[in-house]
Amino acid sequence: MSTLPLRPLFRPRPLLYPLSNVAFTTTRPRRSASPGPILPTLRPALLAAMKAKDTQRLTVLRSLLASITNASKTSSPIANDAALYTLLNKRISECNTAAKEFGEAGRQDLVEKEQGEVVVLKEIAERCGALSEEEVRGVVEGVVEGMKGEKGGVQVGKATGKVLGELKGKPVDREMVMRVVKEVAEA
Numbered sequence: 251m252s253t254l255p256l257r258p259l260f261r262p263r264p265l266l267y268p269l270s271n272v273a274f275t276t277t278r279p280r281r282s283a284s285p286g287p288i289l290p291t292l293r294p295a296l297l298a299a300m301k302a303k304d305t306q307r308l309t310v311l312r313s314l315l316a317s318i319t320n321a322s323k324t325s326s327p328i329a330n331d332a333a334l335y336t337l338l339n340k341r342i343s344e345c346n347t348a349a350k351e352f353g354e355a356g357r358q359d360l361v362e363k364e365q366g367e368v369v370v371l372k373e374i375a376e377r378c379g380a381l382s383e384e385e386v387r388g389v390v391e392g393v394v395e396g397m398k399g400e401k402g403g404v405q406v407g408k409a410t411g412k413v414l415g416e417l418k419g420k421p422v423d424r425e426m427v428m429r430v431v432k433e434v435a436e437a
């Protein structure tokens with residue numbers, strides 16, 4: 251009887267990724283290393299809405315998570331609370347516009363549906379911890395004071411850009427910033 255070398259039935263493959271805590275490189279730059287405190291709570295909230303059979307909240311959370319997933323495939327993913335807050339404000343604006351159009355068309359059932367979505371979206375947006383108008387006004391006044399000495403005086407567009415640059419990464423309502431800049435610049 252000849253002795254043939256036994257070949258293993260299972261041959262382990264080399265690991266494609268090292269088993270370490272080192273972040274993997276991607277083709278697009280990472281905006282934030284860690285997500286804000288609201289993003290990780292959306293999936294458990296979705297499960298809670300499923301268990302409670304809260305269809306309104308379930309619909310809103312599903313569409314919100316789908317928007318976050320779709321944004322992750324673009325150059326500006328939703329990686330922190332500031333980006334989530336911007337998305338929520340956009341969705342609230344869309345729902346308000348849709349409710350207005352449904353009201354004009356006489357579809358009260360759809361108006362109520364959109365208003366219910368706005369309530370859920372505003373509830374999530376409040377948890378993002380957006381800056382108050384007083385905090386924004388303080389930043390705006392500082393920027394406007396700095397621009398008064400510059401050639402050409404205070405220009406609302408440039409002042410708004412500088413303020414938004416200083417508030418980058420913080421949840422803030424852009425419409426409120428623009429309104430406050432106009433008020434302070436005209437005063």
